[in-house]
Amino acid sequence: MSHDPSPHDVRSAFKRELISANLWRTRIVVVGTASIAGLVVVAFTWLAESAFAQFNKIADFAWWVPLIWTPLLCAAIVWVTRRFVRGAGGSGIPQVMAALDPAISGGRRPLLVSLKISFAKIGLTSAGLLGGLSLGREGPSVQIAAGVMLAARRWLPRGSGISAHSLLVAGGAAGIAAAFNTPLAGIMFAIEELSRAPEQRNSGLIVAAIVLAGLIAVSVHGNGPHFGVIHPGPIGLSLLWPGLLAAVVCGFAGGLFARVLIASLRGVSPDLPTRWRARYPVRFALGCGFLIAVIGVLSGGATYGSGNEATRSLLENEANVPAAFALFKFVATWLTAWSGVPAGIFAPSLSIGAAMGQNIASLTGYPYSAALIALGMVGFLAAATQAPLTAFIIVMEMVDGHSMVLSLMACAVVASTVSRVLTPPLYSALATIQLPPRPVHPASPGEPPERAP
Incomplete structure (x- = not known):
């Protein structure tokens, strides 16, 4: 036999929600x-x-x-x-x-x-x-x-x-x-x-x-979008194939970026740079800083800093970003993280994705480059972080891209899926480095020791 739920005590709820010190x-x-x-x-x-x-x-x-x-x-x-x-x-x-x-x-x-x-x-x-x-x-x-x-x-x-x-x-x-x-x-x-x-x-x-x-x-x-309001042009079937290409390419590049970062920051590889980083961290940082400066000089200064200026220039269709910017920024951001300085990757990832979107627009001849730049931003960020919903909302709010909601969401999901084939989630993998070692369970005779799950 079913019983009616107890009646809601308004007085008790009022005291609990509004009077409790x-x-x-x-x-x-x-x-x-x-x-x-x-x-x-x-x-x-x-x-x-x-x-x-x-x-x-x-x-x-x-x-x-x-x-x-x-x-x-x-x-x-x-x-x-x-x-x-x-x-x-x-x-x-x-x-x-x-x-x-x-x-x-x-x-x-x-x-x-x-x-x-x-x-x-x-x-x-x-x-x-x-x-x-x-x-x-x-x-x-x-x-x-x-x-x-x-x-x-x-x-x-x-x-x-x-x-x-x-x-x-x-x-x-x-x-x-x-x-x-x-x-x-x-x-x-x-x-x-x-x-x-x-x-x-x-x-x-x-x-x-x-x-x-x-x-x-x-x-x-102020309440304006971070990168201004983009003008993506008509969103239709003509964007399908260039957009899919952007999602797949940025998904692969972002997954590769995350994989390289995980391998570099774990520090378990036997190669010479990893051993040098472990033994001489300050000298290693000096070398990384020099390479970052060399890339900055070769790019005309475009790769210095977070990359926000380059992203904004690309969205505004200005021509002061070198064609190889995506590659330069990829390497400079990796070296910065590898050096051991406090450094985030969100803004650099957006600039790398924006440059890749611009390159795909030029390659495919798509006339509305702003749309592919936005897709490149969300694709690379979603792939690097494997947080597609966060990446999609960040880019949508930063460029006021509400007219591209479905396109941005689809790109984030596709790029993140491609990335998952290549690498485990970046932040979860790096978080394990910060955790204490798992206890080791005693093994049966003849079996290797087993770590706790």
Whole structure:
């Protein structure tokens, strides 16, 4: 026999939702910290852009100056990172993902995500742009905002229901939302990359914190799309074959990029560069910095920095980006990450994809290059990160590409599928490097030892 559900007690619900002091304190702490996280990312954005503007002034002095300045600064950043804040190295997203793993205890979590690391990440990533390295600030923004949000835990009341896992998810996603000026992408990033517990996906307070951090960036930078409004032309059958080519080519290139990064950063290969990197990390960074500067000189300065200027030029159909830009930027970004400096790959990936889209437009004779550039951006980013929904929403919001919703989504799915054939997910693979070794189970006689799953 079925029973009617118990009646909803309006008075109890009213007290629980609107009168509880602990609940209001929890809301104020989470929302207030999310606002601070958004402001910190905005300040980081300003500092990073100012640093790169200073590099451009240095590079304008003489073409050969970066050949000295860039390697010296790259080596100095790696020395400081390894000496004082090892947790600040790399993108920052793998550290946040590792901090979310149950294998990481509270005592080790501050080695991956903390306020100290957040402020070090701001300074060291900005220093990388001051040196003209090919890096993005979006991945670092994830670790920075996560560190700010995690610091809020000490002010939460007992029994708040907000765990360290919740704060890390909210902070990491808020970093994406504020860095790209795209709140929806922040929510999708939390679902697709960070959230591993189903209850996180339905937490209204956590989603509110993510959106608020994004809106803080919107209020400072304005509500316009990051790269302006594109004019993709008519979206019809004529785009099908060039678009499919862009999805497959960018999927292969993005998967290759992720595979190369994983192989390089794991450091288990017996080749000479890997051994040199392990034994002489600062000298290795010096060599990487020199090669990055050489590529910058050969490309006329186009590969320096995040690549946002090149992406914008391509979307605006300006002709100041070299034809081989995609290859140059691919190698420069790989060398930057391999050197060991704090560096993200989101913005460089968008610029590589944009250049590949432009090249495919020229190859196929498709008259509306902006459409293929947008598809190249989403295809390469989706393939490199294997986060197709996040990539699709980021690009859609950054170029106001609502008329291309289905095309962008299809391209992201195809490119990500191609990438999965070539490589495991980039950030998950790099996160395992941050985790402690798995315990080894004793084996039966005659059998090799078995690691825990």
